[in-house]
Amino acid sequence: MNTHPPRHVIVTGANRGIGLEFTRQLLARGDRVVATAREPGKATALNTLAGEYPGRLHVLPLDITRPRTHAELARELPLAFGDGVRIDLLINNAGVLHSGERFGALDLDNLEHSFRTNAAGPYLLTQALAPQLADGARVVNMSSRIGAIGLTTRFGTPSYAISKAALNMATVLLAQALSVRDIVVVAVSPGWVRTDMGGEQAEVAPEDAVAGLLARVDDLSMSNSGSFFDWQGEPIPW
Numbered sequence: 088m089n090t091h092p093p094r095h096v097i098v099t100g101a102n103r104g105i106g107l108e109f110t111r112q113l114l115a116r117g118d119r120v121v122a123t124a125r126e127p128g129k130a131t132a133l134n135t136l137a138g139e140y141p142g143r144l145h146v147l148p149l150d151i152t153r154p155r156t157h158a159e160l161a162r163e164l165p166l167a168f169g170d171g172v173r174i175d176l177l178i179n180n181a182g183v184l185h186s187g188e189r190f191g192a193l194d195l196d197n198l199e200h201s202f203r204t205n206a207a208g209p210y211l212l213t214q215a216l217a218p219q220l221a222d223g224a225r226v227v228n229m230s231s232r233i234g235a236i237g238l239t240t241r242f243g244t245p246s247y248a249i250s251k252a253a254l255n256m257a258t259v260l261l262a263q264a265l266s267v268r269d270i271v272v273v274a275v276s277p278g279w280v281r282t283d284m285g286g287e288q289a290e291v292a293p294e295d296a297v298a299g300l301l302a303r304v305d306d307l308s309m310s311n312s313g314s315f316f317d318w319q320g321e322p323i324p325w
């Protein structure tokens with residue numbers, strides 16, 4: 088049962104997968120959500136949800152690799168949430184995984200695109216939105232165990248792994264930068280989730296991953312800022 092006042096939340100990459108499930112669960116518990124998509128006009132599931140929750144869901148454009156769209160989102164937020172309203176929770180969820188990469192055949196395009204999407208994008212968006220984050224807000228960066236250097240025992244998905252490791256460093260740096268305002272910044276892993284990215288064989292249903300993560304995020308305090316944990320609350324080594 089939800090006992091807190093409605094929170095103002097931004098979810099990136101919300102038109103499918105884990106981001107869409109975050110949006111569903113946040114709306115169901117009474118929060119107000121700005122859900123971003125690269126092409127809002129084609130975000131059918133989000134637009135259906137917007138009809139079910141009038142005035143509580145706004146679907147706005149964002150391409151996380153393009154800082155110009157970060158600035159546009161920052162400008163549009165007062166129209167969506169109301170003048171002077173601050174963001175309580177930013178979920179940097181948008182991400183990309185280039186599959187099929189092999190040692191000896193990795194090219195710069197995949198590496199660069201992964202870095203821009205998975206690491207630079209979340210860092211720069213958080214920076215752009217920082218003035219509109221509430222004191223005491225939370226920033227959740229969707230990382231992955233694949234980005235954990237200390238757990239890496241085989242070669243695989245290098246562009247993804249390198250970019251998520253960079254996101255982990257971005258998380259710790261943002262936690263430092265925003266600590267003066269009591270803003271908690273964490274990196275999380277949703278587990279191996281059944282989405283387009285995770286595939287049909289994945290172990291965890293999006294509903295369970297998101298419910299688990301939201302429960303952990305609700306319990307965060309400043310002592311957790313700059314930490315890395317999974318959807319069941321288990322700490323992950325960097």
Ligand SMILES: NC(=O)c1ccc[n+]([C@@H]2O[C@H](COP(=O)([O-])OP(=O)(O)OC[C@H]3O[C@@H](n4cnc5c(N)ncnc54)[C@H](OP(=O)(O)O)[C@@H]3O)[C@@H](O)[C@H]2O)c1
Nearest residue numbers: 100104105150151180181182229231279280282283284285
């Ligand atoms: N699924 C897993 O097992 C798993 C495990 C660990 C971590 N994660 C992380 O969890 C997050 C969500 O994953 P998912 O499984 O839901 O993936 P997904 O089903 O592939 O969805 C990815 C989402 O990110 C968006 N996106 C991709 N590039 C973008 C860009 N340049 N700008 C804005 N949005 C962009 C996609 O939008 P479009 O529809 O426009 O492409 C889509 O909404 C990712 O960060 C992922 O790395 C997932």
